[in-house]
Amino acid sequence: MSNIRFNALQTVLSRTIPEIKPPSPKISDFFGANVFDKKKMKQYLSTEAYESIIESIEQGVPIEREVADQVASAMKAWAISKDATHYTHWFQPLTGTTAEKHDAFFEMTADGAMEKFSGNALAQQEPDASSFPSGGIRNTFEARGYTAWDPSSPAFIMGRTLCIPTVFVSYTGEALDYKAPLLKALHALDKAAVDICQYFDKSIEKVHASLGIEQEYFLVDLALFNARPDLYLTGRTLFGHMSAKNQQLEDHYFGSIPTRVYAFMQDFENEALQLGIPVKTRHNEVAPSQFECAPIFEEINLAIDHNQLLTDIMDRVGKRHNFKVLLHEKPYAGVNGSGKHNNWSMVTNTGKNLLSPGKTPKSNLMFLTFFVNTIKAVYEHADILRASIASVNNDHRLGANEAPPAIISIFLGSQLSDVLDEIETSRISKKAKVEALLWQGIPKIPQILQDNTDRNRTSPFAFTGNKFELRAVGSSANSANPMTILNLIVADQLKKFKVDVDKLLKKGEKKDVALLTIIKRYIKESKAIRFEGNGYSEEWEKLAAERDLPNIKTTPKALDALITEKAQNVFETTGVFSRREAHARHEILLDDFYKKLQIEARVMGELVNSVIIPAGITYQSKLVENVRGLKEIGLDESTYSAQVDIIKRIADHINFIKTNTEEMVEERKKANAIDDTREKAIAYDEKVKPYFDGIRYHVDKLEQLVDDSLWPLPKFRELLFIK
Structure with a gap:
């Protein structure tokens, strides 16, 4: 096994970099x-x-x-x-x-x-x-x-x-x-949004959701990838001590793109562009060997098709360049994982971005209508939005240093938060003219908010100027799942808004007064989900509990939201999922969850017994032989106390690894005997998975003790830095 690692390293060092030429110097030509x-x-x-x-x-x-x-x-x-x-x-x-x-x-x-x-x-x-x-x-x-x-x-x-x-x-x-429900959700949003737009502009006949998906990923050389059975079979490293240098200097972030990686990027972008995928941005991400690409915004159905196609292109082109593209949310413990940031908005057939403030009070009222209804929708259905991004992979990432927590909250930026607070407490002037502000004491909303609305990287759902960014989507996920949920809950909320407004209109209220009255009420009702601070802090977790916001940290229980009566009602009202379809997806996602943990547990057991422990014993035996030789020539015990200490520490680590692996295997067998899919997923999550960190800790300690020439698996310093 030790030869496999060093052969892989030698292979990496002998790689050549191909010259990549586009079909034409001008992208517009191809x-x-x-x-x-x-x-x-x-x-x-x-x-x-x-x-x-x-x-x-x-x-x-x-x-x-x-x-x-x-x-x-x-x-x-x-x-x-x-x-x-x-x-x-x-x-x-x-x-x-x-x-x-x-x-x-x-x-x-x-x-x-x-x-x-x-x-x-x-x-x-x-x-x-x-x-x-x-x-x-x-x-x-x-x-x-x-x-x-x-x-x-x-x-x-x-x-x-x-x-x-x-x-x-x-x-x-x-x-x-994933496509059929998405198309239904988009149809529901189109109809509901057009109905609301008619309050403001009769020429609007269609509304489509737009999406820009930022795709993060890691690259690792194929030879190193193939020498790591855990990476090969699970997409992540189950073992591996952190490299002495990792991302702490942040010198990789936005740095010069490595030459070999640059060739890969050029190659997959050429293919993507010929397939109509408008990839525009490329850069180094914060972790070593982590990168990102992003397209221009597109209609949401097309954007998701293009993202699915893009990840396939990246994988195929990566192999041509002897790279493996890692889309797992957390392939390496201790450094940033990867997400698929979904930037979402709504655009009319007249070209109006409904989440972009305008120059007049009327256009600002239109903006506030869609803006506040989106906030209210996420507040009402935070649990199913959380369920839509839940997976065994994303459980490694949510709440970590680079990803949003499991608590769904919304970041607006101080300026917009102040505006909403002031609207909430202001008095509506029923005598105001359409051209005037409909409330007293509220400053006009600036047309351009991009410079005034900072990005909160700890927020799962942040407003970033003229769109909302759902940052909690995992890098390996199909964005159709969370985007289906987001679009259907906004559609449902807009329908409810129209009912509420029309009730006031029937009572004789002026249209603009009726609109603002309901907006004020929604601002107050959904205020609990707005949070401007550090989403990773313990204080936020306590505050979220006080606000009764759901904080479901693991996938099996997060997925329960999909089959609640409340979820069934919104699914059926919008026509996106039948009860049978919702329950089927719940079952499928639970099945996927436990099977991936099952595979990880099996791989961990195989590596421990056939690779890790033998490597530890081999080095331990060399030390024992060394100590025996020193004894035989009559040296004092103090002269080889260091060797004896290492022998004991190796023994302790091996004993812990072996004992806990055996216990994990027994728990896995018990979990496998459970018939109910949900109970089986919970058993894997709560009984099997907890062994992973302890076993990993002792394997990683063993890695630090064993002679480097005997360690069989490529190390983090090699996986992250050698390209």
Whole structure:
């Protein structure tokens, strides 16, 4: 084993750096080259078919069979012109990754073979997908599940395959993926938001949610990655003493990008840009070997498809550069983990950002309406928003030095907090003109808040000028899950707001007075969730308890929020999840949780027994032989007391490691015997997982004692710094 580590290090040191050239010096020349976008559709479709598909995309109008046939024919012609030979329905099952089954364009005919792709094949497929998680919606022997084309997300070419974004549903219509509920939530938000916009601007006919996803990740050389079974099988290091130098100097953050990493970044960005992914930002993150990329904001469904596609591209391109991209939220203990910061807003068809203050009192009232309703929505449903970002990986990160705590709170910045406080306590002037402020003593909200609204990195949900940033999403997560929840709870809240406002209008109140009256009430009712201080502090935890804010620190219990009566009501009211779908997702997430801990426990046991303890015993035996030799030549015991002390310390560590590993294995066996998925997940969390830290502590101490040449696993200093 020791040779594996040093062979890996030698391999890393012999790497060469390829020269990466973009398809063209100007990004605009090749951006979207591999996407069947509007420009390509206009080129390959008739005017009537093009206008029909655009109407379907923008208005949600059903696509007629004849148009679907024309689109399929056009897609095939374009794809073949790009050397594609196959097509696939690209979907996002509840595994959290993407899935695809490739079919060739050709079909057999009486004369031989021909390329064919019909509207039916485009619109719907029936993959043999019975093994995907369904939470009891389907039995494994029932293979029928359907993928259905999502025309709002353009098809693209990967390699020589035309990829068609789709939803994935069961034979009986339940969603088996992340996209279908997201589309329902976005539809609910669109309708609810447009209804509210009508109070202010009758020309607004559509509202879409926008999203920008900042993606953090680590890189490690493939040779070192393959020499670490824990990284290979679990995505994180189960053992490893912290390097003497890590991130404490913060010299990696925004530093010069290493040459080899820069080549990798250029390469995956070239591919991403050709696939229409608008990657714009790249930089070093705070931990060694940690990096970030971020795109320009897009419509939310497309942004999530692009992020899923981006992580796949990064993984494939990484292998070309002999890198492994680590998306685990906490691959290395003791340094910052990785998140997927979701920057969310709402934009109208007229180009108005609903979370951006304006120049006039009327536009500011419109801003306050959507701003305060978002705060109220998160306050009312903080528990299901917390559940949406819960995972075994994220449990390692939430509440740590670089990530928000498990308590969902909202940071607004002092200026906006002061404005809301003043509105809450002010007197509404019912005689005020529309052009005047509708309350007395409140200063105008500045149009540009970006310079006045700081970013609180300890806040899970922070307002950052003209958007909210959900920072608690894990780096390996599919953002569709938390974004589905966020959009549906805001949609639900906006519907309730309209009911409350309309009640006052029916009583004869002026519209603007009615709007502000309900806004004032919501500010007061949701005030408990606003917090401007340090979210990591013990004081905040105590204060949050006083405010009755939920603080659920582990995934199995956080997930319970998905199946409460309150959650069921909001899911059904918005039409996003049926009770069966919500319970299925609860079951799937619990199953995923305990299985990942089960794998970690098994890997830990294997490494301890076959790698770690043998390495400790080998070095201990050398020391014993040394002491025996010194004794034989008659040296005084004091001359080898250091060796004896090390022998004893190694023995103590080995005994602790062995005993606790055996106890962990017994607890794992007990947990495995539990039939109920929730109880099994809790048993793994509360009975098995607690052994991990103790075993790791003694393994890491052993690493410090054992001769470096005998230690079998690449160390943190090598994993983090050697590229």
